[in-house]
Amino acid sequence: QSVLTQPPSASGTPGQRVTISCSGSSPNVGSHSVHWYQQLPGTAPKLLIYSNNQRPSGVPDRFSGSKSGTSVSLAISGLRSEDEADYYCAVWDDSLRGHVFGGGTKLTVL
Amino acid sequence: EVQLVESGGGLVQPGGSLRLSCAASGFTFSTYDMHWVRQDTGKGLEWVSSIGTADDTYYAGSVKGRFTISRDNAKNSLYLQMNSLRAGDTALYYCIGARHGFDFWGQGTMVTVSS
Numbered sequence: 640q641s642v643l644t645q646p647p648s649a650s651g652t653p654g655q656r657v658t659i660s661c662s663g664s665s666p667n668v669g670s671h672s673v674h675w676y677q678q679l680p681g682t683a684p685k686l687l688i689y690s691n692n693q694r695p696s697g698v699p700d701r702f703s704g705s706k707s708g709t710s711v712s713l714a715i716s717g718l719r720s721e722d723e724a725d726y727y728c729a730v731w732d733d734s735l736r737g738h739v740f741g742g743g744t745k746l747t748v749l
Numbered sequence: 750e751v752q753l754v755e756s757g758g759g760l761v762q763p764g765g766s767l768r769l770s771c772a773a774s775g776f777t778f779s780t781y782d783m784h785w786v787r788q789d790t791g792k793g794l795e796w797v798s799s800i801g802t803a804d805d806t807y808y809a810g811s812v813k814g815r816f817t818i819s820r821d822n823a824k825n826s827l828y829l830q831m832n833s834l835r836a837g838d839t840a841l842y843y844c845i846g847a848r849h850g851f852d853f854w855g856q857g858t859m860v861t862v863s864s
Contacts, residue, residue, distance in 0.1 A: 641793070674849075674850030674851065676794070676850075676851065678794075683843060683854040683855065683856055683857060684794065684843075684851070684854055685854065686849070686850045686851055686852050688850075689849035689850035689852075690849060690850075693849070695849070695852070727793065727794050729794075729796070729850070729851070735810065736807060737796060737799075737807055737808070737809050737810075738784070738796040738799070739796065740786075740793060740794045740795065740796060741793075742793050743793040743794070
């Protein structure tokens with residue numbers, strides 16, 4: 640069972656806006672910046688959002704992140720078929736003295 | 750172009766050892782924290798170990814005492830010595846360069862622990 644809780648699945652139709660949540664606790668999300676990763680089928684994960692809401696160069700502004708307390712969210716607007724992937728949140732945990740990942744959310748574009 | 754190329758994976762019996770290597774290029778290796786993250790087939794991501802620019806090291810509880818991470822900045826290389834391997838260590842192991850988050854990922858090297 641992951642320290643960070645994500646819904647196992649999410650879905651939307653092209654053009655829609657979808658959000659994926661990631662819930663943690665005080666030693667992790669409550670104290671540190673959270674990052675999001677996108678893993679397209681058969682490929683290595685890719686950094687999508689860092690420090691809660693920052694986009695690396697090359698990531699479309701359709702992707703955005705937010706944080707409130709011990710929860711974070713990833714929002715994808717203008718959903719496209721190529722967004723179908725697994726999405727993971729990750730953060731440092733003070734209690735475990737290590738990095739932790741959420742269990743991942745499989746996004747399906749209907 | 751940033752490249753991280755892992756090697757050293759393979760099939761090993763329970764209790765055996767393997768040494769993973771990661772050759773980095775396209776960025777200033779010595780200025781990045783480096784990590785290993787693994788993923789069992791069809792499963793989620795699991796952080797394994799980190800080494801900072803000052804050679805500070807961190808391990809997941811599941812591997813502490815069995816795995817050792819190291820780096821050679823002169824060779825732009827990261828290593829993971831894995832001892833006392835168990836079936837639960839079976840996974841694809843990714844080498845990662847980190848500054849903001851886990852910025853750069855390799856394609857992974859597969860480790861299978863089985864008799």
